[in-house]
Amino acid sequence: HHIIDRNTGMPADAGLASVTVVCENGLYSDALSTACFVLGYEASIALLDKYNAEAVFVDKDNNIILTDGLTDIFVTE
Secondary structure, three states: OOOEOOOOOOEOOOOEEEEEEEOOOHHHHHHHHHHHHHHOHHHHHHHHHHOOOEEEEEEOOOOEEEOHHHOOOOOOO
Protein backbone atom coordinates (compact mmCIF):
# COMPACT_ATOMS: atom_id res chain seq x y z
CA HIS A 1 0.00 0.00 0.00
CA HIS A 2 1.03 3.66 -0.02
CA ILE A 3 2.34 4.15 3.54
CA ILE A 4 6.02 3.31 3.68
CA ASP A 5 7.98 2.56 6.85
CA ARG A 6 11.02 4.81 6.55
CA ASN A 7 13.11 2.36 8.60
CA THR A 8 12.60 -0.53 6.20
CA GLY A 9 11.60 1.10 2.91
CA MET A 10 8.76 -1.41 2.76
CA PRO A 11 5.02 -0.90 3.21
CA ALA A 12 4.20 -0.22 6.86
CA ASP A 13 3.03 -3.30 8.74
CA ALA A 14 2.18 -2.65 12.37
CA GLY A 15 -0.79 -4.99 12.26
CA LEU A 16 -3.26 -2.24 11.41
CA ALA A 17 -5.75 -1.87 8.57
CA SER A 18 -6.81 1.70 9.37
CA VAL A 19 -6.23 4.63 11.72
CA THR A 20 -8.45 7.69 12.03
CA VAL A 21 -7.30 10.60 14.20
CA VAL A 22 -9.53 13.28 15.68
CA CYS A 23 -8.02 16.57 16.84
CA GLU A 24 -8.54 20.31 16.50
CA ASN A 25 -6.25 20.68 13.48
CA GLY A 26 -6.99 18.83 10.24
CA LEU A 27 -3.37 18.94 9.10
CA TYR A 28 -2.29 17.32 12.39
CA SER A 29 -5.04 14.71 12.06
CA ASP A 30 -3.73 13.69 8.65
CA ALA A 31 -0.08 13.57 9.72
CA LEU A 32 -0.85 11.79 12.99
CA SER A 33 -2.98 9.12 11.32
CA THR A 34 -0.08 8.23 9.03
CA ALA A 35 2.43 8.22 11.89
CA CYS A 36 0.15 6.09 14.07
CA PHE A 37 -0.40 3.63 11.24
CA VAL A 38 3.35 3.10 10.99
CA LEU A 39 3.96 3.04 14.76
CA GLY A 40 1.09 0.77 15.74
CA TYR A 41 -1.40 1.23 18.57
CA GLU A 42 0.81 0.97 21.65
CA ALA A 43 3.58 3.24 20.37
CA SER A 44 1.03 5.83 19.19
CA ILE A 45 -0.51 6.63 22.57
CA ALA A 46 2.25 9.02 23.71
CA LEU A 47 2.23 10.80 20.35
CA LEU A 48 -1.55 11.24 20.46
CA ASP A 49 -1.33 12.56 24.03
CA LYS A 50 1.32 15.09 22.98
CA TYR A 51 -1.07 16.58 20.40
CA ASN A 52 -4.23 16.20 22.51
CA ALA A 53 -5.66 13.88 19.87
CA GLU A 54 -7.89 10.81 19.91
CA ALA A 55 -7.93 7.90 17.48
CA VAL A 56 -9.79 4.91 16.14
CA PHE A 57 -7.54 1.96 15.27
CA VAL A 58 -8.73 -1.00 13.20
CA ASP A 59 -6.41 -3.98 13.20
CA LYS A 60 -6.02 -6.55 10.44
CA ASP A 61 -8.60 -8.79 12.15
CA ASN A 62 -11.13 -5.91 12.07
CA ASN A 63 -10.96 -5.36 15.82
CA ILE A 64 -11.67 -1.73 16.74
CA ILE A 65 -9.58 -0.03 19.41
CA LEU A 66 -10.55 3.44 20.65
CA THR A 67 -8.50 5.87 22.66
CA ASP A 68 -10.06 6.85 25.98
CA GLY A 69 -11.53 10.13 24.75
CA LEU A 70 -13.70 8.38 22.17
CA THR A 71 -15.07 5.44 24.16
CA ASP A 72 -18.17 7.31 25.33
CA ILE A 73 -19.15 8.67 21.92
CA PHE A 74 -18.28 5.87 19.51
CA VAL A 75 -20.19 2.61 19.10
CA THR A 76 -18.04 -0.34 18.01
CA GLU A 77 -20.74 -2.99 17.58
